[in-house]
Amino acid sequence: MKSNSVIKGSVYLVGILALLTLLYLARDIIIPIVFSILLSILLDPIVSFLKKYRIPTIWAISITLLLLIILSTFSILLLISQLSGLLDELPKLIQNITTLLVQTEKWFAESFDLKLRVIQTWVKDANADLVNESRTLIGSTIMGIGSVLVILVLIPVYVFMILYYKRLLLYFLYNVFGENEKDRVYQLLISMKSVVQNYLLGLFIETVLVAILNSIGLLILGLEYAILIGILGALLNIIPYLGGLVAVTLPVIIALATQSTSTALWVIVIYGVIQFIDNNIIMTKIVASKVQINGLISVAIVIAGGALWGVSGMFLSIPLAALLKVYFDQSKYLKPFGFLLGTRQSI
Numbered sequence: 001m002k003s004n005s006v007i008k009g010s011v012y013l014v015g016i017l018a019l020l021t022l023l024y025l026a027r028d029i030i031i032p033i034v035f036s037i038l039l040s041i042l043l044d045p046i047v048s049f050l051k052k053y054r055i056p057t058i059w060a061i062s063i064t065l066l067l068l069i070i071l072s073t074f075s076i077l078l079l080i081s082q083l084s085g086l087l088d089e090l091p092k093l094i095q096n097i098t099t100l101l102v103q104t105e106k107w108f109a110e111s112f113d114l115k116l117r118v119i120q121t122w123v124k125d126a127n128a129d130l131v132n133e134s135r136t137l138i139g140s141t142i143m144g145i146g147s148v149l150v151i152l153v154l155i156p157v158y159v160f161m162i163l164y165y166k167r168l169l170l171y172f173l174y175n176v177f178g179e180n181e182k183d184r185v186y187q188l189l190i191s192m193k194s195v196v197q198n199y200l201l202g203l204f205i206e207t208v209l210v211a212i213l214n215s216i217g218l219l220i221l222g223l224e225y226a227i228l229i230g231i232l233g234a235l236l237n238i239i240p241y242l243g244g245l246v247a248v249t250l251p252v253i254i255a256l257a258t259q260s261t262s263t264a265l266w267v268i269v270i271y272g273v274i275q276f277i278d279n280n281i282i283m284t285k286i287v288a289s290k291v292q293i294n295g296l297i298s299v300a301i302v303i304a305g306g307a308l309w310g311v312s313g314m315f316l317s318i319p320l321a322a323l324l325k326v327y328f329d330q331s332k333y334l335k336p337f338g339f340l341l342g343t344r345q346s347i
Helices: 002-025 027-052 057-088 090-111 116-164 166-177 179-221 226-236 243-247 249-258 261-288 295-329 335-341
Strands: none
Touching (some): 057 116, 057 226, 179 295, 226 249, 249 261
């Protein structure tokens, strides 16, 4: 009996490792498909709404995708136009940051009784390492941009196909699980669809609210390009738990380069208050209420998603975990795992 349990446990472990290996090796294929499935679920109500007015399926899907592409293109062009102004000011920012570094070197030398030449050597070595790392980063970024462009082309195609062949895909799932399980599979798919739609809609509302709060806070401080930095911070905030920490870096650097240390400290204070409001009010009431995943599991799967699929994995980790929880909750044998993922603590 004990040996059977050991064998069964070993088989499960090997299966999980094989699945993780497959997910990692095939990430370039799987990630666009997963994004397309989530986007298809989000857009399906719009397509259904257009079909109610006797618009053919192909045209309903095409109109929906066209509106999405126009809106996305407009948003990207707006960000690029704002970002170009920031890039024009980049030489001035670099000069100000260099001056700040010189002042910092002198402060360290005076405060800790160190020779200025020693500190300058440290900084010089650090800059040399940074340049070498930057060259590598630029090369990988260029390759990354190419892969992103491929994904951006593939996703609309996948979305169109998923929405167009929706009935075929549903029929396939019903046949896989059998006719007797048709009602249960239907309810499971409805629950999953509801979770994805509510989560993505809640995430969009959260992003807009955080962008507004960031921009208002930076405008009060008189920081240049406050709206652009606020929007970028909100977009980074989409990455659960870790994005907010990264988002504060850019405004702090700009505040140090263009204004003063006190302004940089005020940026940290304002972003800290916004993060508190986001995590305890916006996230709880708008996003987390739609996805009942506890904090411990959320942090773990975000880190695991980042290790497996990079930034895309960090973004996809929460909705995928929510879908797994829906499946676990309705499975007789996997219900304990659904309980583990959830927020309910009563036993």
